[in-house]
Amino acid sequence: MDATEPRVPVVVVDDLHVKYRVFASGKAAGNARSGLLNMTRGIREVHALKGVSFTAYENETIGVIGSNGSGKSTLMRALTGLTPPAAGAVYARSRPNLLGVGAALLPNLSGSRNIVLGGLAMGFTREEVETLKGDIAAFAELGDSIDLPMRTYSSGMQARLKFSIASARSHDILIVDEALAVGDKRFRKRSEARIRELATEAGTIFLVSHSMSSIRDTCDRTIWINQGVLQMDGPTDEVVTAYEGVRR
Ligand SMILES: Nc1ncnc2c1ncn2[C@@H]1O[C@H](COP(=O)(O)OP(=O)(O)OP(=O)(O)O)[C@@H](O)[C@H]1O
Secondary structure, rough: OOOOOOOEEEEEEEEEEEEEEEOOOOOOOEOOOOOOOHHHEEEEEEEEEEEEEEEEOOOOOEEEOOOOOHHHHHHHHHHHHOOOOOOEEEOOOOOOEEEOOOHHHOOOOOOHHHHHHHHHHOOHHHHHHHHHHHHHHHHOOOOHHHHHHHHHOOHHHOOOOOOOHHHHOOOOOOEEEHHHHHHHHHHHHHHHHHHHHHHHHHOOOEEEOHHHHHHHHHEEEEEEEEEEEEEEEEEEHHHHHHHHHHHH
C-alpha cells in the first residue's frame, strides 16, 4: 500500500472488558432463618479482558498470540458480537466472520455433498455453489475420497475440506482461529497463501495461532494478549521475538 494513502479503520476496539460469571463449586452459605441458600458465594467472576484497545485497518492481516487462557478467543468472540462487553465497546464496519462451517457439515454425506451444503450455509446461491464446487474440491486435494462419506475422513482431511469451503468466499473481516494447526505442512503452506490472497481481495484478517511460523509467514502486524491485557501491538517480527523471549 502507498504510504501516503490514508488508512481506513475497519475495527475499533475501545477499552474492552469482558467478564465471565461462573458457578464455582464451593460451600454455599446457608441462611438459617430464611432457609434460603446464598448462592452468591459460589459465583466466581473471571475478568478475561481488562481494557483492550486497538484499531485494525483495511488490508491488514493481524496475528493474535498469547499463552493458553490469555484471552485470545474471548477477544475474537467479542469482535463477532457473540460475547457482550462488560465495559468498553467494539465498533466494526461490518460483522466479522469466524472462519468455519463445521456445524453445517454432516458426517454421513460425501465430501461433495458437504461442499454444496456448506456453501449454501455460508450464503452462496445454488448456482454459485455449482460453479465453485470444482475449485473447492480441488483445493481440498482429497482425490477420489471426495465421494466417500465424511465420517471416513481423518481429522486432517476433514480440516482441509472445512477450510476449503470456508475460504471460498472473501470476507470483509475474517477471523481464523487455529484453523491452520491441523492438516499437514504442505496444506498449511497452501492455506496460509490462501489467507494472504483473501486479505488482498477483501478486508482485514485476524489469525489466532500458537504457531509462530504461521504468524510470521502470514501476518504483517501482531497483537500479544497476556492475562487479558494487550501486552504489545506492532510489526510481527518485533512482537513475536519479544513473546518468544519471555517464553524461553
Ligand atoms: N465460557 C467461559 N466461562 C467462564 N470462563 C471462561 C469462558 N471462556 C473462557 N473463560 C476464561 O477466560 C480466560 C480467557 O480464555 P480464552 O479462551 O479467551 O483464552 P485463549 O487465549 O483463547 O486460550 P487458548 O490459547 O488456550 O485457546 C480464561 O481464564 C478462561 O478460563
